[in-house]
Amino acid sequence: MTVFETQNLTRFYGVRCPRCLEKTGAAAGTNICPDCGTVVALNNVNLRVPKGEILGVIGESGSGKTTLLRYLYGVDFGATGSALYRNPSGEMIELGELDPAQRRRLRDREFGIVFQNPHQGLNFRISAGGNIAERVLVSGERNYGNIRERATLLLDRTGVPTRRMDESPAGFSGGMQQRVQIARALATEPCVLFLDEVTTSLDLSVQAKILDLILELHQRTRLSILLVTHDIGVARMLASHCIVMRYGQVVETGLMDQILEDPQHAYTQELIGASL
Amino acid sequence: MSATILEVRNLKKRFTLHETQTSFDAFDNVSLTVRAGSFTGLVGASGAGKSSILKCIYRRYLPSGGNCWFHTTDGEIVDLVTASDQRTLELRRKEIRFVSQFLHTLPRQSARKAVAEPLIQSEITPEDALNQATATLERIGLPQRLWDLPPATFSGGERQLVNMARALIVRPRLLLLDEPTASLDPASTRKMVEEIARLKAEGVALLGVFHDPELMDALAEEKIHVGGGVTWEKA
Numbered sequence: 001m002t003v004f005e006t007q008n009l010t011r012f013y014g015v016r017c018p019r020c021l022e023k024t025g026a027a028a029g030t031n032i033c034p035d036c037g038t039v040v041a042l043n044n045v046n047l048r049v050p051k052g053e054i055l056g057v058i059g060e061s062g063s064g065k066t067t068l069l070r071y072l073y074g075v076d077f078g079a080t081g082s083a084l085y086r087n088p089s090g091e092m093i094e095l096g097e098l099d100p101a102q103r104r105r106l107r108d109r110e111f112g113i114v115f116q117n118p119h120q121g122l123n124f125r126i127s128a129g130g131n132i133a134e135r136v137l138v139s140g141e142r143n144y145g146n147i148r149e150r151a152t153l154l155l156d157r158t159g160v161p162t163r164r165m166d167e168s169p170a171g172f173s174g175g176m177q178q179r180v181q182i183a184r185a186l187a188t189e190p191c192v193l194f195l196d197e198v199t200t201s202l203d204l205s206v207q208a209k210i211l212d213l214i215l216e217l218h219q220r221t222r223l224s225i226l227l228v229t230h231d232i233g234v235a236r237m238l239a240s241h242c243i244v245m246r247y248g249q250v251v252e253t254g255l256m257d258q259i260l261e262d263p264q265h266a267y268t269q270e271l272i273g274a275s276l
Numbered sequence: 277m278s279a280t281i282l283e284v285r286n287l288k289k290r291f292t293l294h295e296t297q298t299s300f301d302a303f304d305n306v307s308l309t310v311r312a313g314s315f316t317g318l319v320g321a322s323g324a325g326k327s328s329i330l331k332c333i334y335r336r337y338l339p340s341g342g343n344c345w346f347h348t349t350d351g352e353i354v355d356l357v358t359a360s361d362q363r364t365l366e367l368r369r370k371e372i373r374f375v376s377q378f379l380h381t382l383p384r385q386s387a388r389k390a391v392a393e394p395l396i397q398s399e400i401t402p403e404d405a406l407n408q409a410t411a412t413l414e415r416i417g418l419p420q421r422l423w424d425l426p427p428a429t430f431s432g433g434e435r436q437l438v439n440m441a442r443a444l445i446v447r448p449r450l451l452l453l454d455e456p457t458a459s460l461d462p463a464s465t466r467k468m469v470e471e472i473a474r475l476k477a478e479g480v481a482l483l484g485v486f487h488d489p490e491l492m493d494a495l496a497e498e499k500i501h502v503g504g505g506v507t508w509e510k511a
């Protein structure tokens with residue numbers, strides 16, 4: 001079963017001309033149309049995100065990983081092509097047909113996201129607990145006691161000392177800020193979690209603990225996770241499936257260990273070779 | 277004769293290395309059958325393609341041609357060469373296990389958790405999974421003082437026992453073995469051989485490689501010779 005299925009998903013940034021698609025992509029070696037200068041951030045992307053699994057999205061800087069994630073999560077509306085989402089009751093929903101309010105409802109009720117930069121995912125003007133409470137409120141809970149109890153539980157589960165829940169996350173370490181982001185993402189009990197380079201700016205030892213936490217959460221909840229990273233080691237540790245992107249295109253998909261041990265595409269061979 | 281579990285027909289693996297622009301066959305035209313309760317051994321020179329055959333069946337390598345018909349517990353016949361990634365993953369978790377010379381576990385995970393992990397992927401509670409892991413480690417004979425330590429700190433032989441326990445915890449229907457005794461001392465090797473004999477008695481189908489010809493003779497019902505030269509050509 002899949003949670004997302006895309007067909008010819010394409011995202012342009014620029015004026016566009018009739019030749020943008022054919023003049024960009026992995027074979028062309030660029031994502032910028034030489035004729036009109038348009039950036040083709042996603043170029044006919046076809047992929048399936050398996051339900052209950054961790055899909056690693058790897059590829060070099062600028063390959064379109066974040067663009068893909070932003071569209072599926074629902075903060076970007078500018079893509080063409082099809083992206084179907086299977087909701088928890090099993091209905092297939094075409095994301096392109098939803099209006100911004102409906103996209104927002106999906107983000108609030110069914111998705112969670114963690115960014116590389118905690119400033120993007122957290123409100124530093126309110127407490128750590130408040131950051132969680134905000135999301136619990138969105139899910140419809142109105143009772144103060146229940147909200148506080150849930151925030152405490154989530155912070156505890158993600159390894160944030162609950163005695164610090166009334167402090168602003170501004171004073172927290174980078175690793176702790178990521179933990180608060182993860183707690184916040186989980187507040188509405190999402191069925192899909194989007195992770196964009198969540199450990200990239202952390203020290204190695206802190207990074208390891210966050211990866212452990214994500215894995216533990218996944219084993220317990222069987223959430224579907226879209227894991228964007230340019231660190232193959234991170235993907236190797238967490239993901240069961242993998243897609244490799246280059247210049248806006250998916251050049252290879254497969255089981256994670258198969259991609260690592262028997263990469264097919266020239267670019268994947270280069271990428272894996274360089275990471276050994 | 278006992279039930280057929282795996283039928284490999286004309287399996288082929290061709291590697292293409294883009295950087296050097298070379299292609300070569302790791303093996304070609306391999307056919308074999310593995311039955312419940314029996315061990316099929318792969319023999320052949322170093323580089324003949326024995327490991328590659330096992331990896332293609334497990335889809336760690338992508339086969340280039342042929343079929344691998346696997347008969348599932350539910351009586352379905354699945355071609356492992358063309359099965360979807362997700363179906364392959366499900367079969368790996370429940371029915372087909374692979375024991376290689378190397379153990380891949382998460383760096384900070386205890387042996388017990390590493391062994392329980394394949395079960396945590398399925399429906400049972402983490403507590404039940406850990407209990408079953410304990411039972412499996414006991415059966416396989418890993419000293420109890422090691423159960424809660426990470427395998428990264430173990431000797432080669434101890435790691436290999438964890439590797440085997442990880443394969444056995446799901447009670448596989450097909451077990452692929454790639455020199456599982458390579459790093460074991462004589463006592464652990466004996467234990468491993470006993471375990472394999474026990475699995476055969478329980479009806480598990482086994483396919484694999486032992487570098488020790490005596491072990492191979494003692495365990496295998498059938499031996500398949502792999503080889504006939506690797507052919508190199510320009511891509």
Ligand SMILES: Nc1ncnc2c1ncn2[C@@H]1O[C@H](COP(=O)(O)OP(=O)(O)OP(=O)(O)O)[C@@H](O)[C@H]1O
Pocket residue numbers: 013031039040041059060061062063064065066067068230
């Ligand atoms: N708002 C925008 N306007 C113009 N171009 C953009 C915009 N957003 C992204 N792009 C371009 O789209 C391409 C894909 O960007 P994206 O952020 O998806 O890459 P990425 O794979 O996430 O890279 P990284 O690993 O560096 O995060 C890049 O060439 C980028 O410059």
Ligand SMILES: Nc1ncnc2c1ncn2[C@@H]1O[C@H](COP(=O)(O)OP(=O)(O)OP(=O)(O)O)[C@@H](O)[C@H]1O
Pocket residue numbers: 261262291301302320321322323324325326327328329506
């Ligand atoms: N991932 C890979 N990429 C490229 N070539 C490979 C890969 N794996 C194996 N080969 C090549 O395929 C051939 C067969 O290798 P394989 O490891 O299957 O042999 P083997 O029979 O298991 O040998 P040994 O007895 O030494 O373990 C060799 O030439 C090897 O170099």
Ligand SMILES: [Mg+2]
Pocket residue numbers: 065066067
């Ligand atoms: Mg990015």
Ligand SMILES: [Mg+2]
Pocket residue numbers: 326327328454
């Ligand atoms: Mg070998």
Ligand SMILES: [Zn+2]
Pocket residue numbers: 016017018019020021033034035036037038
């Ligand atoms: Zn153009």
